[in-house]
Amino acid sequence: MPDRTKYVLDEREMPTAWYNVSPDLPKPLDPPLHPVTSEPMGPEDLAPLFPMGLIAQEVSQERYIDIPGEVLEIYKTYRPSPLVRAKNLEKALDTPAKIYFKYEGVSAAGSHKPNTAYAQAYYNKVEGTNKISTETGAGQWGSALAIACQHFDIECKVYMVRVSYEQKPYRRILMETYGASVTPSPSMETDAGKAVLADNPDSLGSLGIAISEAVEVALKNEDTHYSLGSVLNFVCLHQTVIGQEAITQMGVAEAEPDVVIGCVGGGSNFSGLAFPYYHRKKEEGLSTRFLAVEPKACPTLTAGDYRYDWGDEAKMAPQVVMYTLGHDFVPAGIHAGGLRYHGDAPMLSLLVKEGEIDAVALHQTEVFEGAVLFAQNEGILPAPEAAHAIQAAITEALDAKEKGEERTILFGLSGHGHFDLGAYDAYLKGELVDYDYAAGSRVEEE
Amino acid sequence: MPDRTKYVLDEREMPTAWYNVSPDLPKPLDPPLHPVTSEPMGPEDLAPLFPMGLIAQEVSQERYIDIPGEVLEIYKTYRPSPLVRAKNLEKALDTPAKIYFKYEGVSAAGSHKPNTAYAQAYYNKVEGTNKISTETGAGQWGSALAIACQHFDIECKVYMVRVSYEQKPYRRILMETYGASVTPSPSMETDAGKAVLADNPDSLGSLGIAISEAVEVALKNEDTHYSLGSVLNFVCLHQTVIGQEAITQMGVAEAEPDVVIGCVGGGSNFSGLAFPYYHRKKEEGLSTRFLAVEPKACPTLTAGDYRYDWGDEAKMAPQVVMYTLGHDFVPAGIHAGGLRYHGDAPMLSLLVKEGEIDAVALHQTEVFEGAVLFAQNEGILPAPEAAHAIQAAITEALDAKEKGEERTILFGLSGHGHFDLGAYDAYLKGELVDYDYAAGSRVEEE
Numbered sequence: 016m017p018d019r020t021k022y023v024l025d026e027r028e029m030p031t032a033w034y035n036v037s038p039d040l041p042k043p044l045d046p047p048l049h050p051v052t053s054e055p056m057g058p059e060d061l062a063p064l065f066p067m068g069l070i071a072q073e074v075s076q077e078r079y080i081d082i083p084g085e086v087l088e089i090y091k092t093y094r095p096s097p098l099v100r101a102k103n104l105e106k107a108l109d110t111p112a113k114i115y116f117k118y119e120g121v122s123a124a125g126s127h128k129p130n131t132a133y134a135q136a137y138y139n140k141v142e143g144t145n146k147i148s149t150e151t152g153a154g155q156w157g158s159a160l161a162i163a164c165q166h167f168d169i170e171c172k173v174y175m176v177r178v179s180y181e182q183k184p185y186r187r188i189l190m191e192t193y194g195a196s197v198t199p200s201p202s203m204e205t206d207a208g209k210a211v212l213a214d215n216p217d218s219l220g221s222l223g224i225a226i227s228e229a230v231e232v233a234l235k236n237e238d239t240h241y242s243l244g245s246v247l248n249f250v251c252l253h254q255t256v257i258g259q260e261a262i263t264q265m266g267v268a269e270a271e272p273d274v275v276i277g278c279v280g281g282g283s284n285f286s287g288l289a290f291p292y293y294h295r296k297k298e299e300g301l302s303t304r305f306l307a308v309e310p311k312a313c314p315t316l317t318a319g320d321y322r323y324d325w326g327d328e329a330k331m332a333p334q335v336v337m338y339t340l341g342h343d344f345v346p347a348g349i350h351a352g353g354l355r356y357h358g359d360a361p362m363l364s365l366l367v368k369e370g371e372i373d374a375v376a377l378h379q380t381e382v383f384e385g386a387v388l389f390a391q392n393e394g395i396l397p398a399p400e401a402a403h404a405i406q407a408a409i410t411e412a413l414d415a416k417e418k419g420e421e422r423t424i425l426f427g428l429s430g431h432g433h434f435d436l437g438a439y440d441a442y443l444k445g446e447l448v449d450y451d452y453a454a455g456s457r458v459e460e461e
Numbered sequence: 462m463p464d465r466t467k468y469v470l471d472e473r474e475m476p477t478a479w480y481n482v483s484p485d486l487p488k489p490l491d492p493p494l495h496p497v498t499s500e501p502m503g504p505e506d507l508a509p510l511f512p513m514g515l516i517a518q519e520v521s522q523e524r525y526i527d528i529p530g531e532v533l534e535i536y537k538t539y540r541p542s543p544l545v546r547a548k549n550l551e552k553a554l555d556t557p558a559k560i561y562f563k564y565e566g567v568s569a570a571g572s573h574k575p576n577t578a579y580a581q582a583y584y585n586k587v588e589g590t591n592k593i594s595t596e597t598g599a600g601q602w603g604s605a606l607a608i609a610c611q612h613f614d615i616e617c618k619v620y621m622v623r624v625s626y627e628q629k630p631y632r633r634i635l636m637e638t639y640g641a642s643v644t645p646s647p648s649m650e651t652d653a654g655k656a657v658l659a660d661n662p663d664s665l666g667s668l669g670i671a672i673s674e675a676v677e678v679a680l681k682n683e684d685t686h687y688s689l690g691s692v693l694n695f696v697c698l699h700q701t702v703i704g705q706e707a708i709t710q711m712g713v714a715e716a717e718p719d720v721v722i723g724c725v726g727g728g729s730n731f732s733g734l735a736f737p738y739y740h741r742k743k744e745e746g747l748s749t750r751f752l753a754v755e756p757k758a759c760p761t762l763t764a765g766d767y768r769y770d771w772g773d774e775a776k777m778a779p780q781v782v783m784y785t786l787g788h789d790f791v792p793a794g795i796h797a798g799g800l801r802y803h804g805d806a807p808m809l810s811l812l813v814k815e816g817e818i819d820a821v822a823l824h825q826t827e828v829f830e831g832a833v834l835f836a837q838n839e840g841i842l843p844a845p846e847a848a849h850a851i852q853a854a855i856t857e858a859l860d861a862k863e864k865g866e867e868r869t870i871l872f873g874l875s876g877h878g879h880f881d882l883g884a885y886d887a888y889l890k891g892e893l894v895d896y897d898y899a900a901g902s903r904v905e906e907e
Contacts, residue, residue: 392612
């Protein structure tokens with residue numbers, strides 16, 4: 016087994032097709048239902064929101080879908096992303112386990128989000144869309160889409176939850192630097208925003224309201240489409256470049272993961288790493304385990320119901336079958352903002368339901384403990400979201416140590432935490448609060 | 462010529478020795494003089510501050526100095542850094558020039574600084590140093606040294622200029638996350654700090670005062686050494702991994718730079734990229750040009766005197782021959798904090814004096830214009846320091862266009878700007894102020 020620290024690939028070794036897990040699912044997905052009529056939706060029902068290129072991917076049963084040349088070209092500015100053996104962390108834990116991580120923080124947006132942002136912007140551009148609207152919480156998705164729209168010369172309109180807009184100006188400035196127009200939500204630009212403000216002029220906003228504003232703009236303007244950064248089948252599809260690269264890199268390392276770990280918000284990051292390995296497991300008859308990690312404050316996979324629910328609070332998005340805490344659930348204000356979603360990607364939900372993927376929920380204090388241990392040993396400062404995967408990997412490594420087992424662990428490090436230092440400060444000062452959905456702390460207490 | 466976007470190297474292709482330009486200088490460096498007696502200093506005079514391993518490098522005439530295995534190992538966590546062809550920027554400029562950049566922002570500290578921080582921490586560890594003191598302005602050097610000390614299990618004490626400590630908490634938190642102890646300077650922990658505070662209890666501090674505090678702690682405590690992030694010969698030496706890697710990568714690209722560009726504060730970043738190319742020019746009889754880029758608010762190379770001067774405001778550091786604006790010069794408050802140093806590395810200064818390297822000074826408004834153009838086309842958000850090199854590269858590319866010339870441009874992108882978004886905000890709002898040393902705006906006006 017080669018004893019390297021970092022496994023890099025040349026851009027010519029990048030996958031040229033996305034992997035679609037749909038044909039390999041244990042059973043078919045239930046169809047999405049119309050948000051109002053609850054009738055099954057066809058591709059044409061989605062056309063006001065998305066270009067046909069993406070809608071075709073949403074329902075495709077093809078196992079591999081070619082990545083367009085223009086998307087491949089822009090991927091090459093930051094991909095293939097590195098696979099790193101966390102040797103210093105292994106040493107600190109004194110574990111016989113081998114720990115590898117796939118690092119997506121090397122993109123300009125600092126996370127895996129550009130993998131789908133570039134693809135979505137491309138398909139919109141090809142079909143003549145001049146403008147894309149979207150929502151963002153703390154700004155991770157918004158900044159990825161802003162960069163992608165800039166590249167494909169599309170206007171980008173971002174509705175940013177007001178409390179984040181005011182308290183976290185850095186990602187707002189980042190989006191503006193990439194040419195996006197950022198509006199605090201609720202705003203007076205939409206009926207949805209006006210209605211909220213009429214009721215409460217001081218509203219701090221929520222992701223649900225911001226989605227409603229972005230969707231409304233897309234529905235009312237023919238030249239405008241809507242863009243979403245997770246949950247949908249085509250978003251999970253685009254992220255599979257991560258797992259496919261990892262398989263090539265782990266091959267060079269002559270290492271086969273016993274367990275593949277990732278954090279889950281909407282589910283696209285986890286799916287991107289895990290789905291190609293799920294396919295590999297089936298093909299090669301392996302015994303790979305998969306572990307999805309979520310926050311105890313928003314434990315969709317471990318405490319949610321598996322049923323039809325709306326994708327958004329305002330019931331404007333389609334109803335899909337997924338694990339959900341309810342479309343009107345407002346998670347507590349944990350620092351891993353990207354994991355505060357009431358539902359999960361339907362494809363991932365189905366695989367959890369069928370027992371193919373395990374899930375675990377963690378408190379944010381233990382997550383930050385893992386984050387700091389990782390930063391101090393591997394250098395990289397992880398995003399709070401990604402740190403969920405780190406902490407679960409540490410637990411696996413310590414379990415291997417206790418049992419005296421060799422174990423090969425692969426986890427996804429979905430992004431860096433350069434814009435999350437306020438959260439680290441709170442952790443170092445001992446000021447982090449843990450929220451437990453199961454214990455009833457279901458609403459933000461801060 | 463291969464048409465790739467990114468040229469990556471395997472860790473096995475990393476240089477295993479640093480390149481020392483000293484034996485290749487057109488004439489010998491003048492000896493450093495004692496800060497108080499003005500007598501030439503020998504290695505033993507530096508021993509209270511630095512370990513002998515580093516002092517030996519400071520005066521070495523060996524062309525290549527092996528990189529210790531433990532330093533190579535930790536380099537592998539982020540090196541080799543990528544060389545990127547800025548295809549999208551070329552397209553935006555519609556230039557026949559080919560633009561390549563070497564990107565050092567992939568390190569955990571986000572800049573080139575860890576290349577020397579790890580080396581300095583290593584040589585200190587080997588000689589039994591348990592504690593290192595240093596100063597930092599906005600925190601770039603301090604965070605690199607904090608990470609390096611953490612790795613080699615050394616206590617790290619950082620005196621951070623008070624105004625930055627209070628106004629820019631993110632890099633302070635970053636240093637603390639990596640286990641460093643950070644004290645706002647001036648402090649009551651040192652005589653130097655007490656003297657300043659006795660005079661002015663509300664002092665905002667300065668780099669000069671912070672250096673005095675860090676040096677005092679090293680001089681007064683036998684187990685403590687001092688560490689400096691630029692200027693010294695051994696710092697420039699450690700940075701030559703950048704240029705050596707670039708030569709290998711440009712070789713794969715089958716490209717020979719006509720001009721090599723970098724920004725200059727103390728000079729180690731520029732030296733790291735340029736010195737290996739300077740050696741190559743001599744060996745191969747090439748006509749490579751070298752362009753050092755500095756701010757008009759602190760134009761040491763273009764408007765300074767070439768003479769002996771102290772390295773610090775408080776005259777506690779040795780006197781060296783360099784381009785200087787005077788040890789008591791306080792540059793205006795431009796956002797490229799890393800370029801606000803009154804002098805320059807003696808090796809770089811000599812090469813400029815001898816006409817081997819050209820220099821140019823830019824205003825920060827034009828620098829940010831280049832930074833935003835670069836970010837919008839290449840994705841990466843550059844640090845304000847690095848953006849000086851970008852703007853000069855753009856000027857070269859436009860000049861090549863005007864003259865209808867092919868030209869191959871290589872510049873160093875020394876770091877990302879994730880902690881500089883306040884500066885971008887000011888630029889986007891049209892609030893940036895330009896300071897011109899030549900026009901007399903020599904003191905911070907904000």
